[in-house]
Amino acid sequence: MGGDNAPEMVIEGIEIARNLHPDARFILFGDENRIAPYLARFRRLGDVCEVRHTDHAIAADEKPSQALRRGKKSSMRLAIEAVFEGTAGGVVSAGNTGALMAMSKFVLRTQPSIDRPAMISFFPTRRGRCAVLDLGANVECSADNLVQFAVMGAAFARIELGIDRPTVGLLNVGVEELKGNDTVRTAGQALREVDFGFEFAGFIEGNDICEGTVDVVVTDGFTGNVVLKALEGGSSMFVSFMRQAFQSGLASKIGYLLVKPAFQQMRKKIDPRAYNGAVFVGLNGISVKSHGGTDGAGYANAIGVAVDLVRGRFSERIQADLEKSYVIPPESVEDTPRAAIS
Amino acid sequence: MGGDNAPEMVIEGIEIARNLHPDARFILFGDENRIAPYLARFRRLGDVCEVRHTDHAIAADEKPSQALRRGKKSSMRLAIEAVFEGTAGGVVSAGNTGALMAMSKFVLRTQPSIDRPAMISFFPTRRGRCAVLDLGANVECSADNLVQFAVMGAAFARIELGIDRPTVGLLNVGVEELKGNDTVRTAGQALREVDFGFEFAGFIEGNDICEGTVDVVVTDGFTGNVVLKALEGGSSMFVSFMRQAFQSGLASKIGYLLVKPAFQQMRKKIDPRAYNGAVFVGLNGISVKSHGGTDGAGYANAIGVAVDLVRGRFSERIQADLEKSYVIPPESVEDTPRAAIS
Numbered sequence: 113m114g115g116d117n118a119p120e121m122v123i124e125g126i127e128i129a130r131n132l133h134p135d136a137r138f139i140l141f142g143d144e145n146r147i148a149p150y151l152a153r154f155r156r157l158g159d160v161c162e163v164r165h166t167d168h169a170i171a172a173d174e175k176p177s178q179a180l181r182r183g184k185k186s187s188m189r190l191a192i193e194a195v196f197e198g199t200a201g202g203v204v205s206a207g208n209t210g211a212l213m214a215m216s217k218f219v220l221r222t223q224p225s226i227d228r229p230a231m232i233s234f235f236p237t238r239r240g241r242c243a244v245l246d247l248g249a250n251v252e253c254s255a256d257n258l259v260q261f262a263v264m265g266a267a268f269a270r271i272e273l274g275i276d277r278p279t280v281g282l283l284n285v286g287v288e289e290l291k292g293n294d295t296v297r298t299a300g301q302a303l304r305e306v307d308f309g310f311e312f313a314g315f316i317e318g319n320d321i322c323e324g325t326v327d328v329v330v331t332d333g334f335t336g337n338v339v340l341k342a343l344e345g346g347s348s349m350f351v352s353f354m355r356q357a358f359q360s361g362l363a364s365k366i367g368y369l370l371v372k373p374a375f376q377q378m379r380k381k382i383d384p385r386a387y388n389g390a391v392f393v394g395l396n397g398i399s400v401k402s403h404g405g406t407d408g409a410g411y412a413n414a415i416g417v418a419v420d421l422v423r424g425r426f427s428e429r430i431q432a433d434l435e436k437s438y439v440i441p442p443e444s445v446e447d448t449p450r451a452a453i454s
Numbered sequence: 455m456g457g458d459n460a461p462e463m464v465i466e467g468i469e470i471a472r473n474l475h476p477d478a479r480f481i482l483f484g485d486e487n488r489i490a491p492y493l494a495r496f497r498r499l500g501d502v503c504e505v506r507h508t509d510h511a512i513a514a515d516e517k518p519s520q521a522l523r524r525g526k527k528s529s530m531r532l533a534i535e536a537v538f539e540g541t542a543g544g545v546v547s548a549g550n551t552g553a554l555m556a557m558s559k560f561v562l563r564t565q566p567s568i569d570r571p572a573m574i575s576f577f578p579t580r581r582g583r584c585a586v587l588d589l590g591a592n593v594e595c596s597a598d599n600l601v602q603f604a605v606m607g608a609a610f611a612r613i614e615l616g617i618d619r620p621t622v623g624l625l626n627v628g629v630e631e632l633k634g635n636d637t638v639r640t641a642g643q644a645l646r647e648v649d650f651g652f653e654f655a656g657f658i659e660g661n662d663i664c665e666g667t668v669d670v671v672v673t674d675g676f677t678g679n680v681v682l683k684a685l686e687g688g689s690s691m692f693v694s695f696m697r698q699a700f701q702s703g704l705a706s707k708i709g710y711l712l713v714k715p716a717f718q719q720m721r722k723k724i725d726p727r728a729y730n731g732a733v734f735v736g737l738n739g740i741s742v743k744s745h746g747g748t749d750g751a752g753y754a755n756a757i758g759v760a761v762d763l764v765r766g767r768f769s770e771r772i773q774a775d776l777e778k779s780y781v782i783p784p785e786s787v788e789d790t791p792r793a794a795i796s
Contacts, residue, residue, distance in 0.1 A: 238691050248627050251635045285590050285679040293593045293676065318683025322691040334635065335677050337627040339684045341660025346688045349580050349664040350724070354696075357720040358713060367712025371699065374706040378699035382692070 113142040113169035113187045114207020115404040115411075122206065123150040123157070125402075125411025130160055132412065133419045139164060139200055141187040166190055170211045172404070179211035180218055188212060192219045195397040201422035202398030204389075204414050209401055213249060216392050216399035223427055225434035228257050229394030230333065231401070232268055235343065236382045237324030243269050244321065244329040247390060248337035255298035258282065258330055262303055263433050264393045265328035266310035271424030272417065273327060277309065281316030281326035283335060291315060295332070309433050347382055385410030389417035394430070398422055455484040455511035455529045456549020457746040457753075464548065465492040467744075467753025469499055474754065475761045481506060481542055483529040508532055512553045514746070521553035522560055530554060534561045537739040543764035544740030546731075546756050551743055555591060558734050558741035565769055567776035570599050571736030572675065573743070574610055577685065578724045579666030585611050586663065586671040589732060590679035597640035600624065600672055604645055605775050606735045607670035608652035613766030614759065617669060619651065623658030625673035625681075633657060637674070651775050689724055727752030731759035736772070740764055 115121055119142060126138050137160050140147055144165040151157055168186045170179045183189050188207055194200040196219050205212050213231070222229055230246035245265050250257060262280045269278035282300050284292040289300065292315065303312040313326045318339065321329055331339070358368040368375075380386065384403065388410035392399040398421045402414035457463055461484060468480050479502050482489055486507040493499055510528045512521045525531050530549055536542040538561050547554050555573070564571055572588035587607050592599060604622050611620035624642050626634040631642065634657065645654040655668045660681065663671055673681070696717075700710040710717075722728065726745065730752035734741040740763045744756035 236691070238694060251627055283680055285593055285676055318680040318685075319687030319690070321684050322687035331680070334627055335680055338625055338660040338673070338677055339680055342663050342681045343660075343684055343688045345661030345664035346685045347692070348661070349578070350689070350692045352580060353720045353723055354717075357716040360716045360719070363712045364716040367709040367714075370705045370709025371713060372709075374699040374702045375696075377702070378695045381695055 113146075114172075114205045115402065115406070117407075118206060119143075119147050120150050121406065121408055122411055123147070123154070124408025125415060126161065127154045127157055128408055128412035129415040129419070130157060132416060136160065136415070136419050138162070139191070139194055141166060141191040141194070142169065143167060143187075164190060164194075170208050172208055174208055174211055176208075176210040176214035179208065180214050183211065183215065189215055189219070192216055192397075192399065195399070196220055202400060202418040204400045204402060204411075204418050206402040206404050206406065206411065206414075212399065212401055213392055216395055216397075220395040220397040220399065222394055223396050223431060225431055226260050226264070226394035228253070228260070229392055230257075230261050230264065231336075231390050232265060232393050233340070233390035234272070234387045235321055235329075235340075236387065237322050239324030241273075241387070242321065242324055242327055242329055243272070244331070244336055244340065245393065246331065246333035246336050247340050248333045249392065250333040251337075252334070253295065253332035255295050255302065258295065258299035258332070259302050260394070260434070262299075262310070262312070262328070262330045263308050264430050265330055266308065267426060267430045267433060268391065268393060268421075269310075269327045270429070271420055271426055275327060277311055278327035279311040279313045279325075280328040280330060281313040281320060283321075283329055283331035283339075284315035284317065287315045287317065289315075299330075309436070344384075351379075385413060387413075389414030391417060391421065393426075396427055398426060455488075456514075456547045456554075457744065457748070459749075460548060461485075461489050462492050463748065463750055463753055465489070465496070465499070466750025467757060468503065469496045470750055470754035471757040471761070472499060472502055474758060478502065478757070478761050480504070481533070481536055483508060483533040483536070484511065485509060485529075506532060512550050514550055516550055516553055518550075518552040518556035521550065522556050525553065525557065531557055531561070534558055534739075534741065537741070538562055544742060544760040546742045546744060546753075546760050548744035548746050548748065548753065548756075554741065554743055555734055558737055558739075562737040562739040562741065564736055565738050565773060567773055568602050568606070568736040570595070570602070571734055572599075572603050572606065573678075573732050574607060574735050575682070575732035576614070576729045577663055577671075577682075578729065579664050581666030583615070583729070584663065584666055584669055584671055585614070586673070586678055586682065587735065588673065588675035588678050589682050590675045591734065592675040593679075594676070595637065595674035597637050597644065600637065600641035600674070601644050602736070602776070604641075604652070604654070604670070604672045605650050606772050607672055608650065609768060609772045609775060610733065610735060610763075611652075611669045612771070613762055613768055615669060619653055620669035621653040621655045621667075622670040622672060623655040623662060623668035625663075625671055625677060626657035626659065629657045629659065631657070641672075651778070686726075693721075727755060729755075731756030733759060733763065735768075738769055740768060 140163045170186045191203045231249045232245035234241040390401045400418045482505045533545045573591045574587035576583040732743045742760045
């Protein structure tokens with residue numbers, strides 16, 4: 113029921129995803145009366161979909177705490193509970209981000225070796241794409257949090273990009289070991305010392321994101337959120353300047369007709385729909401946030417991310433990576449009950 | 455002597471600036487033998503330039519501490535000392551950024567009402583330009599620092615943009631008052647409560663930078679540095695994708711010839727040379743950093759920024775704004791010896 117154009121956009125997305133992932137099955141939580149007409153549009157969609165009716169949906173402006181308290185019968189909550197119960201492998205929602213994060217965390221719980229779940233998503237780069245986390249789940253992060261983000265990001269890249277040993281960089285204001293604040297320096301040291309099954313590329317700078325220097329960019333949720341939105345704003349400014357240029361005078365307009373196919377090819381590389389599907393990582397289950405303003409093709413991408421992570425046994429792999437590498441020194445067990453970097 | 459193509463690029467920049475600012479005079483610190491041939495190229499340049507010879511120049515890879523210790527006779531140091539002595543109104547350098555910051559701070563000293571100097575520069579936006587600070591001088595910032603950055607940024611915008619009451623936004627992960635960490639929330643509260651002579655627009659998000667929502671964007675030096683470089687990287691990715699699109703096939707190539715004039719017009723809007731000249735604000739004097747890889751036109755812009763700030767009596771205006779607005783409550787004088795937000 114979430115998103116600007118739900119449930120139509122969601123069902124169009126499922127129809128696209130059904131063709132890409134023929135063995136996937138879908139449970140749709142929401143208002144049956146509103147879902148049925150759209151479902152009926154696609155002949156074979158009924159075979160892979162099951163509708164579970166509920167009248168209640170979380171509003172776009174509802175606070176996470178309200179959603180937690182009052183949304184126990186909401187479509188979002190029931191969908192997350194299906195993951196908790198094992199009926200579903202993962203949940204995908206285009207609804208209220210804060211509510212999805214709060215309810216996913218409350219129902220699915222943080223996985224044992226992780227202190228703080230984080231939000232991850234792909235960014236376009238010159239060379240393809242890179243995963244960036246945390247995109248805003250944690251405005252303040254410890255060095256331990258950053259190390260765990262690196263492990264989760266690498267597991268994500270391994271499954272989504274199919275790279276066995278992804279490269280991981282820690283976002284900083286310079287590449288030298290002494291640069292930055294205590295938190296990034298301590299995290300950098302831990303990542304240099306322990307082999308977590310990925311290539312630690314050391315500190316990277318802001319420009320490295322779009323240059324595609326690494327497969328995974330690790331940062332705190334404040335910086336990650338600001339950078340994500342800054343790049344979105346920059347990209348949209350650029351596209352609007354381009355549009356103005358193409359419309360300024362007859363020669364430009366004719367020129368545009370000739371350039372158009374190549375230009376559309378290029379826009380595909382930065383099409384937000386191709387990057388749709390931010391994942392709330394570090395939980396006992398898969399929870400994927402679709403952009404609310406996307407279309408069917410974008411929603412299908414978010415579903416694809418969830419399908420890949422369920423198939424790739426994402427949470428279990430994070431757990432295994434951390435258990436392999438983390439050593440809990442006996443004398444510090446009390447200070448850091450869950451995990452400590454040796 | 456600083457920059458990839460000095461002193462040639464610098465002298466070309468002075469020649470351009472001389473025409474734009476006919477009453478400006480220039481003192482060139484550096485190797486007379488290397489400067490003279492370039493100076494001789496421009497007939498009337500000798501009238502407004504004076505060369506002060508020194509053999510020593512700070513290397514691009516020199517650490518700030520080394521530069522401070524060993525660079526006492528360097529061209530950079532002597533240029534900054536000319537500002538301290540009042541011989542020059544401001545210094546412009548395309549050399550080592552860390553050394554320029556360290557030496558400027560050491561020689562010119564932080565101005566009385568400011569705790570931490572910061573780096574400010576303009577970014578392109580849909581509506582024109584906005585000034586962003588801190589771009590990396592302080593990786594960790596207190597709420598007081600952010601408030602002072604806002605005052606300095608507003609003074610900068612007043613002079614450079616000619617706006618009497620500029621709008622100032624505080625970069626955060628959301629616009630609601632409760633969003634973000636303690637530091638931005640406390641700074642936000644102070645900026646809402648005290649009238650510092652600008653319009654406080656409250657919290658803004660990453661996308662607001664390029665959307666041109668405000669004239670001045672305030673953030674800590676970690677976030678600011680990462681965002682600056684991320685936008686540079688994003689912009690360069692975009693331009694490279696465009697270039698690929700225009701070169702893919704005959705139709706695109708012909709189309710490009712027709713679009714070219716409009717496209718170049720558009721590229722001017724994001725031309726880094728037009729934004730050249732980052733200012734180290736909060737000192738008793740003007741210190742401007744030019745990009746090392748710029749050309750004469752870019753260097754002339756950096757000179758223009760310095761000329762404007764000297765004419766606008768930048769440091770004095772910051773001092774006046776802060777003295778007008780800051781109240782030091784007697785009981786908290788010991789905790790915060792320099793300034794406290796009432």
